[in-house]
Amino acid sequence: MTSVSVKDLRLSFGQVTVLDQLNLDIQEGEFLVLLGSSGCGKSTLLNCIAGLLDITDGQIFINGRNVTWDEPKDRGIGMVFQSYALYPQMTVEKNLSFGLKVAKMPQGEIDKRVARAAEILQIGPLLKRKPSELSGGQRQRVAIGRALVRDVDVFLFDEPLSNLDAKLRSELRVEIKRLHQSLKNTMIYVTHDQIEALTLADRIAIMKGGVIQQLADPNTIYNAPKNMFVAGFIGSPSMNFLRGEIAADAAGRPAVVAGGVTFSLDGYHAGETLVPGRKVVLGVRPEHVKVDEPGGTGEVHEATVDIEEPMGADNLLWLKHAGHTMAVRTAGSRRFSPGTRVRLTFDMTLASLFDAESEERI
Amino acid sequence: MSDRGHLKKTAHLAEVPASWESGPRGARPRRLLSTRTIVVYGTLFVAAAYYLLPLYVMIVTSLKGMPEIRLGNIFSPPLEITFEPWVKAWSSACTGLNCDGLSRGFWNSVMITVPSTAISIAIASINGYALSNWRFKGADIFFTILIVGAFIPYQVMLYPIVIVLREIGLYGSLSGLVIVHTIFGMPILTLLFRNYFAGLPEELFKAARVDGAGFWGIYLKIMVPMSLPIFVVAMILQVTGIWNDFLFGVVFTRPEYYPMTVQLNNIVNSVQGVKEYNVNMAATILTGAVPLLVYFVSGRLFVRGIAAGAVKG
Numbered sequence: 001m002t003s004v005s006v007k008d009l010r011l012s013f014g015q016v017t018v019l020d021q022l023n024l025d026i027q028e029g030e031f032l033v034l035l036g037s038s039g040c041g042k043s044t045l046l047n048c049i050a051g052l053l054d055i056t057d058g059q060i061f062i063n064g065r066n067v068t069w070d071e072p073k074d075r076g077i078g079m080v081f082q083s084y085a086l087y088p089q090m091t092v093e094k095n096l097s098f099g100l101k102v103a104k105m106p107q108g109e110i111d112k113r114v115a116r117a118a119e120i121l122q123i124g125p126l127l128k129r130k131p132s133e134l135s136g137g138q139r140q141r142v143a144i145g146r147a148l149v150r151d152v153d154v155f156l157f158d159e160p161l162s163n164l165d166a167k168l169r170s171e172l173r174v175e176i177k178r179l180h181q182s183l184k185n186t187m188i189y190v191t192h193d194q195i196e197a198l199t200l201a202d203r204i205a206i207m208k209g210g211v212i213q214q215l216a217d218p219n220t221i222y223n224a225p226k227n228m229f230v231a232g233f234i235g236s237p238s239m240n241f242l243r244g245e246i247a248a249d250a251a252g253r254p255a256v257v258a259g260g261v262t263f264s265l266d267g268y269h270a271g272e273t274l275v276p277g278r279k280v281v282l283g284v285r286p287e288h289v290k291v292d293e294p295g296g297t298g299e300v301h302e303a304t305v306d307i308e309e310p311m312g313a314d315n316l317l318w319l320k321h322a323g324h325t326m327a328v329r330t331a332g333s334r335r336f337s338p339g340t341r342v343r344l345t346f347d348m349t350l351a352s353l354f355d356a357e358s359e360e361r362i
Numbered sequence: 363m364s365d366r367g368h369l370k371k372t373a374h375l376a377e378v379p380a381s382w383e384s385g386p387r388g389a390r391p392r393r394l395l396s397t398r399t400i401v402v403y404g405t406l407f408v409a410a411a412y413y414l415l416p417l418y419v420m421i422v423t424s425l426k427g428m429p430e431i432r433l434g435n436i437f438s439p440p441l442e443i444t445f446e447p448w449v450k451a452w453s454s455a456c457t458g459l460n461c462d463g464l465s466r467g468f469w470n471s472v473m474i475t476v477p478s479t480a481i482s483i484a485i486a487s488i489n490g491y492a493l494s495n496w497r498f499k500g501a502d503i504f505f506t507i508l509i510v511g512a513f514i515p516y517q518v519m520l521y522p523i524v525i526v527l528r529e530i531g532l533y534g535s536l537s538g539l540v541i542v543h544t545i546f547g548m549p550i551l552t553l554l555f556r557n558y559f560a561g562l563p564e565e566l567f568k569a570a571r572v573d574g575a576g577f578w579g580i581y582l583k584i585m586v587p588m589s590l591p592i593f594v595v596a597m598i599l600q601v602t603g604i605w606n607d608f609l610f611g612v613v614f615t616r617p618e619y620y621p622m623t624v625q626l627n628n629i630v631n632s633v634q635g636v637k638e639y640n641v642n643m644a645a646t647i648l649t650g651a652v653p654l655l656v657y658f659v660s661g662r663l664f665v666r667g668i669a670a671g672a673v674k675g
Contacts, residue, residue: 085565099573106520
């Protein structure tokens with residue numbers, strides 16, 4: 001069943017149109033991540049769903065109900081903000097119960113819900129404290145608790161972890177995932193952090209310029225990006241792009257010639273026939289290139305190590321190969337000194353091929 | 363024996379650490395009488411004296427009797443301290459026909475200042491809140507008009523306001539003056555509150571909306587409790603401004619409602635009889651005492667609020 005549905009949404013401020021003809025269906029219990037760089041309209045879209053921004057055109061449905069003109073409180077949503085947005089003059093307990101008090105809920109029910117949220121998020125000992133006496137992680141827990149007590153169907157997260165330091169971020173990320181697994185609510189989560197998107201999401205919607213570029217599960221997004229923007233945005237370091245054109249290799253099968261070197265497309269599933277001479281971009285992720293591995297199938301390319309970046313778990317090599325600079329990931333135990341000649345084999349089953357003109361996947 | 367040797371060795375090390383390079387080490391020495399300190403403290407002293415000297419003369423003169431004042435030593439402390447001028451200034455100095463001193467003007471000023479301050483702050487804070495958080499259609503135009511109002515000289519508006527007040531039957535009354543003060547406080551106070559509220563995190567406002575609080579709920583339960591400093595700033599601005607006002611007080615009220623400042627003027631500028639400098643000084647200090655007290659009590663909050671309102675928005 002569809003939990004949240006956005007139909008032909010348009011939002012403009014005067015002459016500037018931020019979102020146009022945007023459609024999005026989110027299933028019940030789904031964890032959807034809106035991913036994009038700042039200014040891509042992802043937070044704007046979330047605010048539209050929450051009812052904090054009045055939309056220009058289109059409709060929004062939550063649980064099958066048309067909420068387009070409803071106030072935020074009547075939409076059955078809870079929201080968590082980047083800056084926590086806790087009421088500074090109230091204790092944690094008052095922060096949690098504020099919305100319920102406004103809704104004139106009986107005190108007994110309020111106490112029950114606050115106690116339940118405090119137990120789930122393990123903030124029981126903090127209930128009597130003011131937000132200023134809490135650490136960043138604790139504050140964000142309280143902010144999640146404030147959405148929790150409302151007992152809503154849909155949770156909206158607006159970059160909830162961006163204000164935390166790296167260690168806390170990864171801890172709370174796991175907790176949000178655990179929360180989703182136990183509550184099974186629909187969650188919409190806005191972030192610019194691809195790690196959060198890949199780890200948390202059931203589906204990711206990558207946005208750019210107010211347009212959803214690709215909406216798919218993390219695996220598809222990572223391995224079969226729909227266009228060059230998605231391919232370049234996801235993955236760190238980003239995908240290697242080799243510009244060239246379609247040709248036939250020695251055996252007459254389709255290949256890409258880039259920088260005078262031929263890359264056989266053996267194993268690549270193209271969605272359309274590859275006409276020789278077509279200008280294309282071959283995309284290869286750093287971990288899909290093998291370095292100096294014996295017995296590999298397919299053709300072998302020679303390259304020179306330019307820079308080595310050891311990262312502990314793995315070792316990133318920047319190689320010079322036929323005029324390109326290419327990033328390649330190897331095991332952390334393997335070391336290469338600059339200037340070394342290495343032999344590369346490419347895994348074409350995991351590569352991506354884009355049209356040079358439209359930048360769409362072929 | 364060994365202990366003593368050890369102690370001796372460490373003491374020796376503290377004096378001249380063998381492993382350290384010679385040259386500067388530790389905190390940089392500061393000379394007590396450098397050019398910098400002399401200039402800084404000298405300037406501060408001159409500025410302080412410049413402002414404090416008149417106050418000193420006023421206090422000293424107000425505590426002297428008239429014969430002593432006639433000697434002409436205005437800087438010398440009183441030989442014989444008397445509080446007579448203070449009592450006279452408060453309760454029996456003559457202004458026109460009345461001879462009941464400044465006390466009448468004091469209570470008039472209280473009755474003008476308290477409602478004007480309260481009403482103008484209440485309205486301006488709601489204005490500022492609406493302008494910064496509820497972006498209604500035409501908000502910018504409305505705000506611009508309000509700010510332009512702040513730059514029109516008061517003198518231009520005096521006569522039209524007199525006519526307006528006369529037409530609605532409030533000319534010469536205390537409530538008429540309260541209304542005028544409230545209106546004239548509106549532009550600057552609205553600007554102050556708007557900028558302060560604009561500086562508060564917008565997400566707080568959004569969170570309160572998701573929690574279901576409405577226009578008044580957010581204002582009273584979220585915004586006001588967070589905005590004590592700016593309320594204090596507004597209060598100080600209004601109390602001092604309205605208390606010190608002379609022009610509106612003399613134009614829009616009848617003599618029995620004259621505020622303290624107008625009465626002070628009438629006492630000091632009376633052309634008949636002897637100039638009682640000591641009474642004049644005492645009356646002036648009494649009139650200025652209220653704003654002074656407000657500053658002393660809430661000065662720290664004032665600075666904090668001004669800084670918070672000024673930097674953001």
